Amino acid sequence: MALRIGSRETSAPPGAGPSNRHRRLLLKSGGAAVTAAATVPVMSKGDDDKTRALIVRVPSPPTRPWADELPVLRPLQPVSSLSPMPTGLRGVGECGRADHVAWPANPPVDLYRFEMKVGSHQFHSDLPSAKVWGFNGTYPGSMIHARYGRPILVRLENKLPNEVTGWGSPDISMHLHNMHTPSASDGNPLDWFSSRAYGPGLTSPGEYKDHHYPMVYAGGDSREALGTCWYHDHRLDFTAGNVYRGMAGFFLVYDELDSGNENDPNPLALRLPSGDYDVPLMLSDRQFDSSGYDLFDEFNTDGFIGDKFMVNGKIQPYFHVSPRKYRFRFLNAAISRTYDIQIRYNGVAQGFLQIANDGNLLPAPLGRTSTTLGVAERCDMIVDFSKFPVGAELYLVNRFQQLDGRKPEDTLLASPIPMLKFIVDRPLSSPDYSRVPETLRELPPVNxxxxxxxxxxxxxxxxxxxxxxxxxxxxxxxxxxxxxxxxxxxxxxxxxxxxxxxxxxxxxxxxxxxxxxxxxxxxxxxxxxxxxxxxxxxxxxxxxxxxxxxxxxxxxxxxxxxxxxxxxxxxxx
Structure with missing residues (x-):
């Protein structure tokens, strides 16, 4: 791995300001030469927005497409207790956070424990295993299924090595994007912590930090419900490096309408595809050196683009599907890349129903053949594989060519980049009772x-x-x-x-x-x-x-x- 050059604050007094421009530019100028030489040699470029950055990059080693199966993410189960048990006030050994103001009215029903620690991950079977920093040591991190009306507490324990090796920072701040959450649990970039250091939004270091999610609708209005959320590290100045190291995961939310049960007898339930047929798909890209180890450049201020395309942490995986409807929850978890995605069969774009944007159900399904996803945008879509013959192979493709972190090229790719192969050969275990109603979730009025x-x-x-x-x-x-x-x-x-x-x-x-x-x-x-x-x-x-x-x-x-x-x-x- 490339060595990251740069200082790490070891403490921050209450009220201290974050890193300033001079420190940031010092990191850029002082560390970029070493990082760039080790990873991504950068040729001269200008700041004029009409000048393209000329980046000379050795391609990643070749990897066989469709060699690895798509990792299917399963929900993490709550724990029965935590030690010390949370009370809403700051606990023994906890960092100096503010009190949980929503606790008295919404005490947590479900308790979860996240250990931020080093784990091992293989991005492709043709590449060596790599170290990641993951929530519970996995990439993507452990997935949570939440429900409105069931408040949650997530204890985040920082067990990363207390030193800077490679890129990123072992001081962390977990942001649940974009849950309606009190400030103390928002994961503000100023609220980073470890056992020895803390950011200006906190008052002391600590071994852990409790995040309280009251699971209430904004304004008490069920029309404000969220669905496909995700969480990631948000450490000031080091968010890109920490997310690239693996600090991201899904957080899915259900309620009476979007209940997560396609057989729900409740007449209000939408009965969208559920269970094994409700599939989160995290899109990202990555770069590797000639030995197959991942690389990163956090000093090129345009952004970072890799040449390998991943879904749920695997490079160009395959996925066996049944001849029925699926709900796919797409998330762009890249550092800088924008996607334009399609699903193609025999080279022809297939129609799908978009039902949500950024995790919010639309008022009605939209028939589409492609969608653009900027970084952190989400899109829920319904794809019906019953229209295809047994053994059919379909491909999720990206139509954007993006050469640097600025923006995609203006012309779409004539030959889109395949990212995921669907194989329609999984037997149906039961009839498909799911549906896609003509009306989804009513929008609240704009007053x-x-x-x-x-x-x-x-x-x-x-x-x-x-x-x-x-x-x-x-x-x-x-x-x-x-x-x-x-x-x-x-x-x-x-x-x-x-x-x-x-x-x-x-x-x-x-x-x-x-x-x-x-x-x-x-x-x-x-x-x-x-x-x-x-x-x-x-x-x-x-x-x-x-x-x-x-x-x-x-x-x-x-x-x-x-x-x-x-x-x-x-x-x-």
Missing amino acids: LNEVVTTRDFVFSRDGGAWTVNGKFFNGQPAATPKMGTAEIWTLRNASGGWIHPIHIHFEEGRILSRNGVAPPAHERGRKDVYLLGPNETIRVFLRFRDFSGKYVMHCHNLIHEDHAMMVRYDILP
Whole structure:
């Protein structure tokens, strides 16, 4: 593995600011030469948005497609107790977090334990096993099935080696993207911790941190339900490296409507494909050296692009499916890559029904043949394999060619990149009673009379790093909305050379307009990631309900985030 050069803070006094621009640029200039020489030699490039970065990269070793089976993710089971048992107040040995304000009204019913530790993972059978940093030592991390009305506590124990080896940082902060969660459990980038160090959002180090998820609808409105969520590390300045090392997993949420049971007798239940036929698919990319070990470059501020395509941590796997309906929950968990995905049979794009965007059910299914996924965006789709003959082979493909972390090329690939092979040969164990109703989940109304102000945020590049409104992230609140109000935030990309998937923590928003016109149908539901293309402007309606505290908005090209494209906002009580 490449050696990462850079200092690690070993402590942070209460109220101390995060790393500043000078430290960030020092890491960039001081460490980039060593990292780039060991991994990805970088030729000269300019900051002009019309200049493409010329990156000379030795290709990863060849790997056989369809040699490994797709890992099917199974839900983690709750534990019966934790020691010490959580009480909502800070526990013995816990880092210095704020109190769980939603605990008294929503004490946890289900307890989970995550150990952040080193694990072994084989990305492909043609490659050697590699070390990952994973939630419970696995990649992807352990999956949680949650339900509204059943509050959850997740204890995150940091058991990573207390030293910097390779990229990333052993100090961690777990963000549940994009659950409606009190600030103390949001996984703010300022709230990183280990047994010896802590970030400016905390008051002391600790062996663990308890995250309390009250599992309540935003504003108490069931129309605000979430479905396909995920969690990942969010450590200030090191999110990209930590996620690349393996710190990501699925968190699926159910309720009376989206119940997770296709045989549910409740007349309100949608009865979407469930169980073995409800399949999360995490898309990502990776780079390997000539010996087959994974590589990473966190100092190229454009972003990081690998040349191997993975689904659920495996390079080009295969998946045996039955001739029936499936629900696939696609997540773009890459560092910088944008996907345009299709499912093809005999080279022809097949139709599917998109039922959710960013984990939010749409009001009605949309018939589509492709969908674009920016970093951190999700898409739930229904695919019916009963239309194909036994033994048919279909392929999930990516139509975007992306040569660097800036954006995909303007022209789609004539020969898309196959990422996953479906083989229709798994016997049916029972009839397919699942369905896709014409109506899914009603959208809550957008009431512009609630809007108290409009804020403008311009995302741009300055001095080789990334800014919001001309400023690098400094840990201080750039906005202070008041709880119980609504605002319109205008997001503008000031460059023609990059795209920015902008993620706003805490509540789902609604796109009012994209470049002055109504958004396309698949973006008219609730969202938490807003893919800003070159020189685009998006107006978003946001509410701030139920909880106060500190949250952030940032670019989810994680290299851009780590190089300062982030702002803090505080919801005032």
